[in-house]
Amino acid sequence: MGSNYSKFETVCRILKENSFDESKLIPILQAVQEEYRYLPKEILVFIASSLNIFPASVYGIATFFAHFTLKHKGKHIIKICDGIACHVKKSNNLINALKNKLGLKEAEYSTKDMLFTIETISCLGACGLAPVFLIDEDIYGQMTPDKAVELIDKIMEQERVK
Amino acid sequence: MEKYLTVNGRRVSFTDEKNLLEIIRKENIELPSFCYNSELSIYGSCRLCMVEIEGRGILSACSTPPESGMEIKTSNEHIIEVRKIIIELLLANHDRECTTCGKSETCQLQTLARRLGINKIRFKNVMYKEPKDLSTYSLVRESGKCILCGNCVRFCDEIQSVGAIGFANRGSKSVICPSFGGDLGSSECVYCGQCARVCPTGAIMPKSEISYVWKVLSDPKKKVVVAIAPAVRAAIGEAFGFDDGNGTETAGKIVTALRSIGFAKVFDVSFAADMTIVEEADEFLNRLEENKDMPLFTSCCPAWVKFVEQYYPDFISNLSSCRSPQAMYGSVAKKIMPEMFKIPKEDLIVVSIMPCTAKKFEARRPELSKNGVADIDYVLTTQELTRMIEEAGLLFGELEPSAFDMPLGFKTGGGVIFGNSGGVTEAVLRNIVNDNSGGTDKTEQFVFVRGKDGLREVKVNFAGRELNIVVVYGLKNARKILKDIKVDRSRYDFVEVMACPGGCIGGAGQPVYKDLSVRKTRTKVLYESDKTMELRRPQDNPYVQKVYKDYLNKPGSCAAHEYLHTGYKYRKRFNETFEIYKPAKEGNIKVNVCFGNSCMQRGSEEILKHIVSFVENGKYRDRVGIEVSICLEKCFKGPVVKVANRTLEYCTPKAAEEAIQEELMKK
Numbered sequence: 001m002g003s004n005y006s007k008f009e010t011v012c013r014i015l016k017e018n019s020f021d022e023s024k025l026i027p028i029l030q031a032v033q034e035e036y037r038y039l040p041k042e043i044l045v046f047i048a049s050s051l052n053i054f055p056a057s058v059y060g061i062a063t064f065f066a067h068f069t070l071k072h073k074g075k076h077i078i079k080i081c082d083g084i085a086c087h088v089k090k091s092n093n094l095i096n097a098l099k100n101k102l103g104l105k106e107a108e109y110s111t112k113d114m115l116f117t118i119e120t121i122s123c124l125g126a127c128g129l130a131p132v133f134l135i136d137e138d139i140y141g142q143m144t145p146d147k148a149v150e151l152i153d154k155i156m157e158q159e160r161v162k
Numbered sequence: 163m164e165k166y167l168t169v170n171g172r173r174v175s176f177t178d179e180k181n182l183l184e185i186i187r188k189e190n191i192e193l194p195s196f197c198y199n200s201e202l203s204i205y206g207s208c209r210l211c212m213v214e215i216e217g218r219g220i221l222s223a224c225s226t227p228p229e230s231g232m233e234i235k236t237s238n239e240h241i242i243e244v245r246k247i248i249i250e251l252l253l254a255n256h257d258r259e260c261t262t263c264g265k266s267e268t269c270q271l272q273t274l275a276r277r278l279g280i281n282k283i284r285f286k287n288v289m290y291k292e293p294k295d296l297s298t299y300s301l302v303r304e305s306g307k308c309i310l311c312g313n314c315v316r317f318c319d320e321i322q323s324v325g326a327i328g329f330a331n332r333g334s335k336s337v338i339c340p341s342f343g344g345d346l347g348s349s350e351c352v353y354c355g356q357c358a359r360v361c362p363t364g365a366i367m368p369k370s371e372i373s374y375v376w377k378v379l380s381d382p383k384k385k386v387v388v389a390i391a392p393a394v395r396a397a398i399g400e401a402f403g404f405d406d407g408n409g410t411e412t413a414g415k416i417v418t419a420l421r422s423i424g425f426a427k428v429f430d431v432s433f434a435a436d437m438t439i440v441e442e443a444d445e446f447l448n449r450l451e452e453n454k455d456m457p458l459f460t461s462c463c464p465a466w467v468k469f470v471e472q473y474y475p476d477f478i479s480n481l482s483s484c485r486s487p488q489a490m491y492g493s494v495a496k497k498i499m500p501e502m503f504k505i506p507k508e509d510l511i512v513v514s515i516m517p518c519t520a521k522k523f524e525a526r527r528p529e530l531s532k533n534g535v536a537d538i539d540y541v542l543t544t545q546e547l548t549r550m551i552e553e554a555g556l557l558f559g560e561l562e563p564s565a566f567d568m569p570l571g572f573k574t575g576g577g578v579i580f581g582n583s584g585g586v587t588e589a590v591l592r593n594i595v596n597d598n599s600g601g602t603d604k605t606e607q608f609v610f611v612r613g614k615d616g617l618r619e620v621k622v623n624f625a626g627r628e629l630n631i632v633v634v635y636g637l638k639n640a641r642k643i644l645k646d647i648k649v650d651r652s653r654y655d656f657v658e659v660m661a662c663p664g665g666c667i668g669g670a671g672q673p674v675y676k677d678l679s680v681r682k683t684r685t686k687v688l689y690e691s692d693k694t695m696e697l698r699r700p701q702d703n704p705y706v707q708k709v710y711k712d713y714l715n716k717p718g719s720c721a722a723h724e725y726l727h728t729g730y731k732y733r734k735r736f737n738e739t740f741e742i743y744k745p746a747k748e749g750n751i752k753v754n755v756c757f758g759n760s761c762m763q764r765g766s767e768e769i770l771k772h773i774v775s776f777v778e779n780g781k782y783r784d785r786v787g788i789e790v791s792i793c794l795e796k797c798f799k800g801p802v803v804k805v806a807n808r809t810l811e812y813c814t815p816k817a818a819e820e821a822i823q824e825e826l827m828k829k
Contacts, residue, residue, distance in 0.1 A: 042738040054325025055341035
């Protein structure tokens with residue numbers, strides 16, 4: 001529970017480090033998202049109030065950039081590339097296989113245990129490796145559905161050991 | 163050196179025009195555009211005003227500054243094709259239920275589709291519509307009709323500084339919505355409705371109450387009385403094809419129309435405006451004498467009142483406690499009319515016709531009701547009145563004028579000019595300045611408060627001193643002067659604020675206009691109307707005097723306070739709180755630390771840190787719950803901390819700790 005305070009303290013620090021400057025809204029949001037792994041509504045309102053700008057403007061920025069998310073995300077984020085090259089190399093099959101493996105229904109993107117979140121992105125800039133995806137910071141190229149499921153199994157195993 | 167360019171081969175000289183669009187429109191070429199609005203910043207989103215500039219290709223005229231020697235073509239096959247594609251794409255993504263849309267015939271998208279000869283839409287319909295937003299009394303939002311021109315967003319931000327709505331998402335998923343995709347009712351919207359006025363389509367519209375009014379009119383048991391606001395007579399003619407009519411004559415035609423529609427009595431809100439002045443002038447003189455809660459802020463504009471309530475709680479006591487004319491009319495009508503008609507109170511229905519969408523919100527303020535029954539039952543806008551006249555099949559232009567009913571139909575010139583920015587101030591001056599016998603020559607001495615600017619400072623000699631008065635429209639202008647007043651409370655004595663440009667005549671309930679010269683015409687209609695009045699000073703109104711004599715004693719009396727005054731309340735802008743420590747069980751000590759902008763600057767962070775370590779070290783985690791609020795609305799007295807039921811102003815870490823300790827001792 002103490003973590004609530006330390007998180008809030010961090011937000012205050014971030015605001016101070018950026019001198020409460022509204023033109024630094026994007027770096028502020030980036031730093032806050034790093035802390036919370038998403039942008040909680042209350043914190044966005046707090047940021048708007050502290051920077052003296054409209055909450056609707058903060059909401060506009062937070063929804064404009066794909067990088068920001070207003071929903072709580074899982075511990076591991078899988079970003080599947082669905083750019084043209086990956087798409088023709090059947091990235092769709094990867095998406096389906098992963099969703100199936102994680103038991104995610106049509107409009108669900110995060111697992112119930114908040115271990116995984118699946119996202120599609122427009123291009124990773126690694127078209128030579130298509131189809132490609134990222135798990136957290138690591139890139140995996142020339143993927144097949146089977147290989148993808150294996151990777152997930154491995155992470156699940158590691159999490160169990162922890 | 164003379165600067166010139168050519169438009170369609172014609173040489174045109176220009177001086178300081180900011181963009182090509184202005185120059186081209188001056189040449190009587192109606193370049194199409196949704197997002198260009200001379201009151202607002204240039205946005206360049208709709209791409210309809212594109213013109214071809216020799217050597218440069220196709221550019222939008224609104225965002226291109228003129229340069230000498232430019233050769234411009236405003237239309238050719240290519241440009242017209244581009245414009246058509248834009249309209250087609252907008253229509254492919256549009257709720258095209260035109261026949262049932264309230265904006266039909268005044269919709270600019272519809273007009274342009276016709277002007278550009280669109281007879282087929284080649285693209286698949288991809289319109290996605292959210293359910294209507296019916297969360298307010300004033301406005302209805304329909305996302306399926308939005309073309310994302312951003313006029314509403316810019317007006318709310320640039321003129322009103324409210325920012326209740328904004329763009330969200332991106333690309334094909336872009337929408338305009340209140341923050342966090344919520345509804346308007348829970349946003350900071352002050353209901354001025356100017357977003358609806360600048361909306362080219364029907365994406366935001368005033369909310370209609372017509373059906374409820376027809377229903378009560380058809381109920382034989384009910385007596386339905388109605389009153390029209392001053393500004394209505396200045397604008398309704400526009401909807402019927404004559405715009406610079408004579409205000410008194412137009413008002414007479416409205417009376418005839420309303421009687422024909424079935425209203426039992428037709429009154430004039432200007433009567434109540436006279437009363438407002440008498441009451442407010444009395445209040446002003448008292449405050450001036452006691453130097454209490456100065457400067458006095460007018461309170462006739464409900465959008466302004468809500469604005470103060472939600473952004474400037476420390477100035478709430480500066481608002482005049484006098485009800486607005488609409489509210490005074492409602493409370494006086496509900497008091498005296500049942501007796502006159504000899505009917506039970508519940509059978510009297512009071513309707514008002516206003517130029518304003520915020521008045522719908524005002525009528526539902528709980529402060530303006532007695533025993534749960536609102537003083538005003540329904541509020542119609544000028545637009546709704548027009549619609550009712552059309553529904554009734556009346557040829558408005560042909561109607562013979564008739565006279566208002568008494569007693570609430572008699573007014574002086576002072577009550578009529580209320581609809582103009584500066585009108586309230588001028589009427590108050592007519593009331594309080596001694597050297598003013600009421601004759602035309604004398605009342606005309608205050609015309610210096612009139613004007614078309616949104617912020618006007620005037621000085622008046624009064625009782626051996628100088629009164630500093632400021633007349634404002636547009637809430638961003640109001641913010642400016644409030645900032646000055648925060649620094650120097652004695653800077654002004656009297657502050658008049660109307661949210662809408664030009665005052666009530668420019669209200670969002672009025673017929674939609676695009677050409678700003680319309681405001682000038684409406685203003686003139688009211689000033690001309692004033693000149694034709696027999697009496698000019700509010701205090702000379704014999705019926706106002708009679709109402710005081712029969713029911714209210716005198717201005718400022720107890721009875722007057724009961725019926726003609728009201729109170730205001732803090733409106734929390736942010737309900738968001740976050741828990742630092744959850745209280746372990748019910749009944750524990752709840753501590754709330756304000757982290758609003760100004761409290762934060764005054765050190766609420768230090769206080770929170772101190773409290774947290776106090777609770778940790780003392781092992782009180784299971785007895786104390788700590789919460790952070792974004793604003794506890796005492797910004798002048800920050801930092802503010804709440805401990806159980808106590809509010810600590812100018813709090814320090816130590817004071818907060820002591821208060822918690824005290825609470826801990828109690829249990």
